[in-house]
Amino acid sequence: MIGEMTVRIGLIGKTNTGKTTFWNSATLQQGEISNYPFTTKTPNIGTAFSVAPCVCREMNVKDNPINSKCIDGFRYIPIELVDLPGLIVGASEGKGLGNQFLSVASQSDALIHVVDASGSIDEDGRIADPGTGDPIKDFEEIEGELVAWYVKIIENNRDKIVKALKGNNAVDAISAPLKGMRIKESDVQRALEASNLDGQSFDSWPSSDLWRFAGSLREVSKPTLILANKMDLPGATKNYKRIRDAHPDLIVVPASAEAELALRKAEQSGLIAYNPTDETFHILNEKALSQAQRDALQLIQRMVLREFMRTGVQFALNVAVFKLLRMNVVYPVSDIEKLSDKHNHILPDAFLLPTGATVKDLAEQIHTDLAKGLLYATDARTKLRLPANYVIKDRDILSIVSARRKQS
Ligand SMILES: Nc1nc2c(ncn2[C@@H]2O[C@H](COP(=O)(O)OP(=O)(O)OP(=O)(O)O)[C@@H](O)[C@H]2O)c(=O)[nH]1
Numbered sequence: 001m002i003g004e005m006t007v008r009i010g011l012i013g014k015t016n017t018g019k020t021t022f023w024n025s026a027t028l029q030q031g032e033i034s035n036y037p038f039t040t041k042t043p044n045i046g047t048a049f050s051v052a053p054c055v056c057r058e059m060n061v062k063d064n065p066i067n068s069k070c071i072d073g074f075r076y077i078p079i080e081l082v083d084l085p086g087l088i089v090g091a092s093e094g095k096g097l098g099n100q101f102l103s104v105a106s107q108s109d110a111l112i113h114v115v116d117a118s119g120s121i122d123e124d125g126r127i128a129d130p131g132t133g134d135p136i137k138d139f140e141e142i143e144g145e146l147v148a149w150y151v152k153i154i155e156n157n158r159d160k161i162v163k164a165l166k167g168n169n170a171v172d173a174i175s176a177p178l179k180g181m182r183i184k185e186s187d188v189q190r191a192l193e194a195s196n197l198d199g200q201s202f203d204s205w206p207s208s209d210l211w212r213f214a215g216s217l218r219e220v221s222k223p224t225l226i227l228a229n230k231m232d233l234p235g236a237t238k239n240y241k242r243i244r245d246a247h248p249d250l251i252v253v254p255a256s257a258e259a260e261l262a263l264r265k266a267e268q269s270g271l272i273a274y275n276p277t278d279e280t281f282h283i284l285n286e287k288a289l290s291q292a293q294r295d296a297l298q299l300i301q302r303m304v305l306r307e308f309m310r311t312g313v314q315f316a317l318n319v320a321v322f323k324l325l326r327m328n329v330v331y332p333v334s335d336i337e338k339l340s341d342k343h344n345h346i347l348p349d350a351f352l353l354p355t356g357a358t359v360k361d362l363a364e365q366i367h368t369d370l371a372k373g374l375l376y377a378t379d380a381r382t383k384l385r386l387p388a389n390y391v392i393k394d395r396d397i398l399s400i401v402s403a404r405r406k407q408s
């Protein structure tokens with residue numbers, strides 16, 4: 001079910017870092033990849049998956065998923081993945097292509113900031129000799145552009161905010177023009193507190209306060225991980241460690257998007273069996289491989305999978321969904337004995353709901369009618385009745401009982 005509530009992850013970063021390569025490997029689509037700066041001209045939007053162990057094995061049933069997939073006991077739950085045009089310094093002032101698409105980035109729930117850990121792009125994002133570029137500097141510059149853009153949005157809405165401040169509290173007044181950016185009131189509240197501006201009149205903030213607030217708001221509203229990409233190139237390991245040391249407060253995931261793409265392609269053409277949640281692949285048809293393919297697979301095995309255990313693509317998506325956004329997986333059913341819907345589909349749906357979400361929130365996500373007449377939910381494991389304000393746990397299997405409409 002891809003809709004309003006679907007979790008959306010955005011790929012940002014300097015041009016040429018491998019965003020589209022990552023996106024292609026995760027969505028199996030064909031965005032244009034090249035080693036020229038600014039290859040991606042408009043955002044690519046596609047479906048990727050977050051993967052978690054399914055409850056089917058624990059409950060000992062064979063499931064028939066509808067809104068998701070179940071492969072080898074793992075549930076693949078769809079999320080939206082957005083690939084953005086590359087950014088460079090000055091983007092917030094309109095340099096490059098990125099500026100006009102920062103609004104698309106801002107509609108994500110979380111961001112994956114891709115850097116070239118091998119240091120093989122120069123300051124302007126042109127391909128250079130590995131080791132000559134600096135991914136830490138790249139990361140910090142792009143982050144600076146993002147904050148500058150937030151400052152600009154708030155500045156552009158200054159009159160509206162000041163007007164709204166007359167009848168409302170600061171959180172409501174500041175949040176209103178930011179609604180389209182998936183920024184919640186609680187984000188604004190947290191950012192005001194983090195920047196020591198809670199209770200300070202917005203009207204009289206000096207520019208330094210505005211920047212501090214924008215920085216906090218960027219941090220709390222769009223949780224972000226750093227993807228240290230191109231780990232298959234020389235020098236990348238050193239930079240990966242440098243990035244981790246420079247940003248101990250952020251999760252850094254080492255990756256090779258190119259290796260993931262090669263493996264997914266080889267899998268699609270039936271050459272290998274590869275499961276992205278797995279850490280290895282095996283060759284299905286040795287004879288069909290060309291020498292070049294054989295060499296490439298060996299290189300991937302040696303350089304990427306053995307050293308880092310994984311290519312990092314699926315892992316990064318899971319970290320974004322389950323660690324940054326703290327999502328839980330919940331399985332709504334209609335019949336708690338059979339664990340099925342009305343049409344006998346066993347464990348048909350898996351939904352992602354943020355930590356703290358209640359039975360009421362789940363009912364709303366399924367159908368507004370269901371939420372309106374909501375009475376209670378029943379837990380399939382304990383058969384207990386749970387009230388509307390029960391806080392959902394990860395892997396809960398629940399049946400919603402509503403006076404208005406029974407769950408289909
Ligand atoms: N060695 C190596 N090269 C990579 C990897 N990921 C991407 N590349 C290469 O880096 C170059 C840029 O890749 P893209 O995916 O087009 O980069 P992008 O970030 O989308 O670039 P823009 O659209 O211009 O912002 C291409 O030549 C890719 O083949 C990787 O993991 N390892």
Ligand SMILES: [Mg+2]
Pocket residue numbers: 019020021032039040083084085086
């Ligand atoms: Mg691109």
